[in-house]
Amino acid sequence: MVSIIGAGITHFGRHLERTIVSLALEATALALKDTGLAKERIGACYFANTLGPLLFSDTTIGQNLTAAAGLNKISVVNVENACASGSSAFHLARNAILAGDCEIALVVGAEKMCVPDFGLLNSGATExxxxxxxxxxxxxxxxxxxxxxxxxxxxxxxxxxxxxxxxxxxxxxxxxxxxxxxxxxxxxxxxxxxxxxxxxCCPIADGAAALILASDEVATHFERSVQVRxxxxxxxxxxxxxxxxxxxxxxxxxxxxxxxxxxxxxxxxxxxxxxxxxxxxxxxxxxxxxxxxxxxxxxxxxxxxxxxxxxxxxxxxxxxxxxxxxxxxxxxxxxxxxxxxxxxxxxxxxxxxxxxxxxxxxxxxxxxxxxxxxxxxxx
Amino acid sequence: MTSMAEYPPVQENIFTSGESPYLLGGYCAACEIYHFPAPEVCSGCLGEVELVSLGGKGTLYSITTIRTKPPLGLPKPYRVGYVDLQQVPLRVFALLDPVEEHNLVIGQTVQLEVARLGLNSENTPCLRPYFIAANT
CATH class of the missing domain: 3.40.47.10 (Thiolase/Chalcone synthase)
Structure with missing residues (x-):
């Protein structure tokens, strides 16, 4: 089984002066602090964002986060699955640990969408x-x-x-x-x-959340760990x-x-x-x-x-x-x-x-x- | 009055725009299933589909009026719904009568119309299909 050993979240709302990476960094730092682990222990990062390519022409943002956080050389996967992007990233990180690919993985979901004339989301322009x-x-x-x-x-x-x-x-x-x-x-x-x-109807918002997942061996050392059943x-x-x-x-x-x-x-x-x-x-x-x-x-x-x-x-x-x-x-x-x-x-x-x-x-x-x-x- | 022929359809091979317009879809003879809109290949067998009429009549399955700023140059407010087609077993998403305000309820028989309505992806006026209350 895999456990969650760290969690962090930013305030959700309008953060006009912040970037996607800035929000993601804040959540990541909080999650790391929650574990007390050295960041070098993290073996993989699963990063979720949906609107960066559309609103800011930014792609492959996960590596912008890991570079900014000094989490270099690890495997990084960028995940997009609409509103379920963040939970899909969580699912993949958990699977990577189960497969023995890494012992500790970082999951981050970050979004910035409070921009002028955002309008309404649709199912994709070509549909x-x-x-x-x-x-x-x-x-x-x-x-x-x-x-x-x-x-x-x-x-x-x-x-x-x-x-x-x-x-x-x-x-x-x-x-x-x-x-x-x-x-x-x-x-x-x-x-x-x-x-x-x-x-x-739910409001749009800017914000980020992060989790640190670990194998059973690692998680036994964390009293506040939560199991993924x-x-x-x-x-x-x-x-x-x-x-x-x-x-x-x-x-x-x-x-x-x-x-x-x-x-x-x-x-x-x-x-x-x-x-x-x-x-x-x-x-x-x-x-x-x-x-x-x-x-x-x-x-x-x-x-x-x-x-x-x-x-x-x-x-x-x-x-x-x-x-x-x-x-x-x-x-x-x-x-x-x-x-x-x-x-x-x-x-x-x-x-x-x-x-x-x-x-x-x-x-x-x-x-x-x-x-x-x-x-x-x-x- | 400007002829409808001067305006492009919102998308090719979706509908006809003659006297009694009807929807066009894909039919796979091997799987015996209909698709709307007509896909490149049948999702059942990945084989070819034939472009066929899906008819122009149906029953209203659900309806709502959208009152926020409309996309694609559609009127404010505008109405959409799902329609169960009479001729084939398909439930399709559709625009509903953009003129008459209070004449449609779930379960009602509807028929297709085609007219200039809103803008296409190139921001020019185009033809769109929509359902109105049936005459009969």
Whole structure:
């Protein structure tokens, strides 16, 4: 098995004066300091970034980070897998250690996207869907409409996801939106795509997060290490016809991660899932088996997924409130789980947290997702 | 009135623009499956596909109105949805009636239209297909 021995994260938000490498360096230094290791012990770096090539014409940025940090001569892999880039980098680093390629690996996800006229993300300029007006919020709004039609999910239930998210983020100093919002405030905001109002869509952000992974031999020397019980990466089914009330890929990935970890949803103490939009969190509850299909809206309404509830979800504030610097998100989710499993999360600490799951999803294609990752961590 | 023929389609081999327009897609006879848009090869067998009509009628599966700044010179607001085609077993993403505001709901029968709508990737006006409420 592989363990996480160090974690670091920057504040997520607008960092106009910072570069991708500057943010990545800060997270890397924090993670290294967390381990107390000499940096020369690191044998590989898996670096995730998605928008550098598009926004700054920068490519192969991982080596810019490792050179700046004096981590020379090691193997460096640059990873891009849309919103699941960071968690894909984590998956690859874990596999490299399992394969015996290295003993200690650095994983970094870093993104800078707060630039003028950023606009909306789409599925790629050459895709027909994009040419016919598909933008990311529209894809999720179409899911929301169909979920409401088939299961009677309400706009209030969806808005409750944001209300909960803000309550959690108020306790997280790394989050972007820490002001509480009432149900009325969420629902009266400007509509982005019917029925999703602005605060039901995750904000763009700049930020970075880093993890240091180690083999069992190394990890035994670290009291605060956290075990990776399973890690799964899958791509979409892209089956016809697409069913917008769920992602088939979501169910497949979650199921395999449970099987490999030898656990079920009832064993979990905490989940960080990919709440890019409120409806997404509701649909992910169902795929994760936290409730029956179609009951995701009722689950959030019941308070079960709020801190102190049966199964707290996105106690960090999630993408909706922490913010979503694309490639940093998948790493940030795991940093949150590590913090919680070490019982170092302060006011947002989940009591008795011993087993936790991170779920990340990236890229739209043909009504499915391009990449989905699930990791199960334990103390 | 300017003729539609003066404007290029948003993408080649997606639709016809005659009297009763219809969508074009790919059909693989070996796998007996339809694709939209027509791919270079069938994803089932990597063999050739034939360019065929997918018809112009369908049933609305989901719908939303996008109210933020529109891309590609599309109107503000504009509507999109998924349509279950009647002629072939495909659920396709599509633009919806850019003029009539309140006439479409899930389950409704829709039919294809083609008109000048928005800009193409070269920033010039182009033809796009969209579905409107069916006459019948």
């Amino acid at each position: 027909l869907d994009t040419q016919l007006g598909m933008v990311v919020p529209a894809g999720f709004a179409l899911r929301a409409q169909r979920h409401m039609y088939e299961y009677g999910t309400t706009v209030e239930q969806m808005a409750q996801v944001t209300v909960k998210s803000r309550q959690h983020a108020a306790l997280n100093p790394f989050a972007q939106f820490r002001q509480l919002e009432s149900l009325e405030q969420v629902l009266s905001g400007p509509v982005i795509a019917d029925p999703l109002t602005r605060s039901q 399973s890690s799964v990466l899958a791509s979409g089914s892209f089956e016809e016809p697409c069913d917008l009330t769920h992602w088939d890929t979501d169910y497949r990935t979650v199921q395999l991660a449970y099987e490999k970890a030898g656990i079920g949803p009832e064993d979990l103490d905490l989940v960080e899932c990919h709440d890019a939009f409120t409806i997404a969190e509701i649909i992910h509850y169902e795929a994760l088996g936290l409730c029956d299909k179609g009951q995701g809206g009722a689950l959030v309404e019941s308070g079960a997924t709020t801190l102190g509830g049966r199964i707290p979800v996105n106690v960090s504030g999630g993408l909706l409130s922490r913010g979503h610097p694309i490639a940093a998100t998948g790493v940030a989710q795991i940093v949150e789980l590590v913090t919680q499993l070490r019982h170092e999360a302060g006011k947002r600490q989940v009591e008795g947290c011993q087993l936790a799951l991170a779920h990340c999803m990236g890229g739209d294609k043909a009504g499915d997702t391009k990449a989905c990752t699930v990791s199960v961590l334990a103390r």
